[in-house]
Amino acid sequence: MKAVRKLATNRLELVEVATPRPGPGDLLVRVEACGVCGSDRHMLAGEYPTAVPVTLGHEFCGTVEEVGAGVTRFSPGMRITGDPNIACGHCPACRLGRVNLCENLVAIGVQRDGGFAQYVLVPEGQAYGLAASMPAIHGAFIEPLACCLHGLDVARIVPGQSVAVLGGGVIGMLMVQLARLAGAAVIVLVTRQAERRTLALEIGATHTIDPSAHDAVAALRALSPGGVDVVLECAGVPETFSGGVAMARSGGVVVVFGVTPQGVQVPVMPFDILVREIRIEGAYLNPHTHGRASAMIEAGTLEIDRLVSRTIGLDALPDALAAPPPRGEIKTVVLPWG
Template sequence: MKALVYKQPGDVRIEEREIPAPKPGEALIRVAAAGLCGTDRHIADGSYRGAPGIVLGHELAGVVVEVGSGVRDLTVGTAVGVDPNLACRACERCRAGKPHLCANAQAVGVTRDGGLAPYVCVPAELLAPLPAGLSPVHAILGEPLSCVVHALDRAEIKPGGRAAVWGLGTAGIMMIQLLKALGQTRIVGVSHHEDHRRLALRAGATEVMTQEEARIGLEVDLAVEASGSPSAFGPAFDALAPGGTLLVYGVMNPEDTVALKPEAMFRKELRIVASYVGPSTLDRALSLLSAGTVDAELLLGDRLSLGEAREWVLKQGPRRKAKAHVIFEHEEAMP
């Protein structure tokens, strides 16, 4: 099979691989589709630590075709989504009930083989059966949505509030759909991309702005930084009403810094919360997709070949409509 492999910073290749055999506790997944995301680009350029030699792809869904020894409660033929984050269950943070902050965390498509290949072996504990009627292609949105669900849990949103989202990529558009479902009365989408602003309006934003427009007079209870750009951090912070919350969501580079105004933070009793990955939120994310609360069709963008996915990850080739993804065609026969 052909797989998209991260070799080292700046080097991502399509390689020929054997279909893997499941080890004890693992399941072999026939991958239906895998999504591409900014994290893949950060792995490819070396700013997010991935293990050299792994197959990329942490947003995937497919069908169980074989299970390793010791796997119970999982039958061959089950359509599943994947929580890529594997905790050690032994470190202090795991024991404190925060497995997503595990000191020895492994992740599918980051430190072990992922879903940008027709088959992948995944620990069975990371698999979630898809709700009836949810297509595996739509289910690739389960992983990014599980992170967004966790972020909005962390933000402790109150119905009737006002919110603004900087950065209207996949996560930003998901945020807007959930903020609407959570009863926010003013939802502002902020982006310098016109097509992203249009999509935000379709997703439920009550208004959209450019970054320049959002610098003037905007006041919200929740400001979400989902652009991954340090330049959005200050304006998002400045837009907070007294008692407001800044939610740090976008992935920035480790060396990025921002300036804050501690006096405003003190006087207005502002809160800054950050959110990393979603612990145990995949099932809720899949339910939200299945129910249509988050509209998968609105979010799925360009379908790419594996070669185009390689270009995208290396920031070559044309700009793609998010969520760019790869769909794998399979014969009906088992491997």
């Protein structure tokens, strides 16, 4: 089969490898679609730890081709979405239900081979059934949406509150829609790209700010005097972290969601956090949210099609991941058989 594998830092190649065989409890899944995540670029660059060599790709869906011994819930021909994050179930974090913080976490597309291939192995416990009618491209959005839902769980948005979303990629666009569904009265998207600002207004944002043309903090506070109740940092750059803290109103919350390269440090003012009682929390991965995300996508609750900028085959993926995203791009989806 064809697979795109990380062979070393900044080295990604399309190669021919043997099609894996399902072991006990495994599903062999024919990959229909796999989304390209910003984290994949961090992984390729060595800014987020992975196994090497490894097939990347953690936002996938597909059809069960074969099942291993002991599988009871799925059979060949059924469609699934895979939760890539495999927790051990035994460590202290798992026993507290915080499976995203598992001490022995292994992720499909990170530590074990993922969905940038024609086939992927998925443990039965990580699979969620999909309707036959769901477009494959929509299935590739379930994993990122699951992560966003955890971010909303952490933020605890109350209807009528004000929210700033920092970053206009696919995560920012999903967060805008989720904030609207949560009842936020003011939703401000902050991004430099005009195309993304226009789209955000059409899918739920009430205002947008161009940080290249304005002091983003001052512009935000002009829209929401005193700052906003909730800041969702979705860009993963030092400036948005610092700016996000300044944008939060006293008693507000900043949710750190974007992936900043490992080792990057950001100066903060503890006194400001103290006297304004700012809550700063991380939201990592998708604990217990994959099924909710699948249901939302299947119900058509969110605008998905307008977030797809392009579809590509496996042969185009190495160059696409090695280059910065084209201007205005929201989401690239890989179709391994296209």
